[in-house]
Amino acid sequence: MAAKSFDMIVIGAGPGGYVAAIRGAQLGLKVAIIEREHMGGICLNWGCIPTKALLRSSEVFHLMNHAKDYGLSAENISYDLDAVVKRSRGVAKQLNSGIGHLMKKNKVTTFMGEATIPAKGKVAVKTDKGVEELTSKHIVVATGARARELPGFEADGDLVWTYKHALQPPRMPKNLLVIGSGAIGIEFASFYNTLGANTTVVEVMDRILPVEDAEISTFAKKSFEKQGMTIMEKAMVKQLDRGKGKVTAHIEVGGKVTKHDFDSVISAVGIVGNVEGLGLEALGVKIDRTHVITDEYCRTGVDGVYAIGDVAGAPWLAHKASHEGVMIAELIAGGKPHPVKPESIAGCTYCHPQVASVGLTEEKAKDAGYDIKVGRFPFIGNGKAIALGEAEGMVKTIFDAKTGELLGAHMVGAEVTEMIQGYVVGRQLETTEEDLMQTVFPHPTLSEMMHESVLDAYGRALHI
Known part of the structure; x- marks a missing residue:
């Protein structure tokens, strides 16, 4: 043939x-x-x-x-x-x-x-x-x-799950361990925690959502803890002992190993x-x-x-x-x-509250040698956010102090995964702070916070 x-x-x-x-x-x-x-x-x-x-x-x-x-x-x-x-x-x-x-x-x-x-x-x-x-x-x-499946942490579909098992769970977890706090881990932690599972997230790095701006990670962590999640940073699951209907996790924090019992484990340690x-x-x-x-x-x-x-x-x-x-x-x-x-590709995490970002974090901008201007605006200063009952969150923008180039934008709060696109388009069009300041944002919208965050970077915020 x-x-x-x-x-x-x-x-x-x-x-x-x-x-x-x-x-x-x-x-x-x-x-x-x-x-x-x-x-x-x-x-x-x-x-x-x-x-x-x-x-x-x-x-x-x-x-x-x-x-x-x-x-x-x-x-x-x-x-x-x-x-x-x-x-x-x-x-x-x-x-x-x-x-x-x-x-x-x-x-x-x-x-x-x-x-x-x-x-x-x-x-x-x-x-x-x-x-x-x-x-x-x-x-x-x-x-x-x-x-990615680590030795000793292989999924069995009953006690230890990958994202596939977590999408079609054999049961509703009572005590859930999520290993890894990237987008996949945090989204499942958010889903199961909201439905009532006692949820623990273990992250080996010094903060959850490690690719995000440190300030955004810290804000998200506080929100998750307020919702009842247990967050363990700079922590490592050393081993899992599988028993009948339960898993005992040996978790090391600061050189000390403690044992914790769970009925379900989601492994989200990369791909x-x-x-x-x-x-x-x-x-x-x-x-x-x-x-x-x-x-x-x-x-x-x-x-x-x-x-x-x-x-x-x-x-x-x-x-x-x-x-x-x-x-x-x-x-x-x-x-x-x-x-x-x-660096022009936005990242979105659909947890509650949502997280979205594009470009350089504050830390990365400084490491790259930029002299920067940083603006922030909280959801509590926005009329639409208050009307929605979603007053928890913030928008952060980072500019090159010399040229006014938008280096990065980082958000946490309601609907930020939709809003980030405004900054993505702005970066694609090589916008400066002046362009963004001159743009008329509709009222009342959450997007006004994007405007205010830009204004704040230059000491011109109006509503805070």
Whole structure:
């Protein structure tokens, strides 16, 4: 059987791969996409989307419990965890089928199966029907990543969970341990804590949400503790003893180990790239700690082989993968796209309160040698935040004192994951403090705090 020939073959149909395929097709390329499990990848099926659905349920539950604060009454408030999970899975399923439709609409040829790259320009796909042989000058590796599992902390689906188990839990935890306080760990901690689990978060670094600005991390920690969470920083889980219906965790803080009992443990200690079994090393592709090494245009150094998204390293964000997918398709089609700048990519964590940021933290700006101006504005000074009953939070902006360039923006509070985009656009347009000060923000909105934070950096805040 003759090999099928394509202009571009994409391995992996997550938010990087399927977007690359669509953009390639739009540009007139003949595109094939290969997926071994779910169209939409982890993000859509087991990550970004279903977790947001769960968190929305916990947010509504939280508001129902505070109905009195809004002059309303709600009695005998409860939840059905199975129904909450069922809604989350339904949301993921709806979007998953939507990806299949997008592939058909854009005339992208889809293969469901395991891919290998036996030689440059060749891809073999093991499907239910046998092995399909494909050829292309351009192969895009978009195979994503999976949860890192540490020895002794392996998930069993009963007592110890990865994010997948946490999305379809076997029970509602009473005493929950979350190992790791990045976005995944904190989002699950927030969800289960809101539904009533006694939640403990253990973080090895000196603060939770370690990639965020230190001031924002501190603010978030206080909020979480107020909600009843136990936060242990500079702490390490040394071992887990699994018993019947319980796990005893040996946790070391300041050189002293103490034992704590839990009925459920979520391990969220990072991710590893899906680089195995593809034949990348044999082709000469360089891999460092499970991630493919690429240049700023996602080229691997092996002619015609590219890598995008999580498999190509940090930041591990769906929107970074999608943007790289578009860039790579334009490059293959003969265009001259701009490379994706990691420092211009926003990070969003959908805990309660939400956390969002873009650009440099205060510490990183100082380390980079900038003379900076920092502005802050609290939610308590904003009319809309008070009207919403969401007066807890802050917006922080960092400027280069010499040029007025917006170096970074950091927020914690209600709806900040939507607001951050204003600063992202501002950075893309190379805005200065003057541009932002001259911008008229609508009233009453939470976004006015973005304006006030800029004004505050220059001693001009009006409402504080």
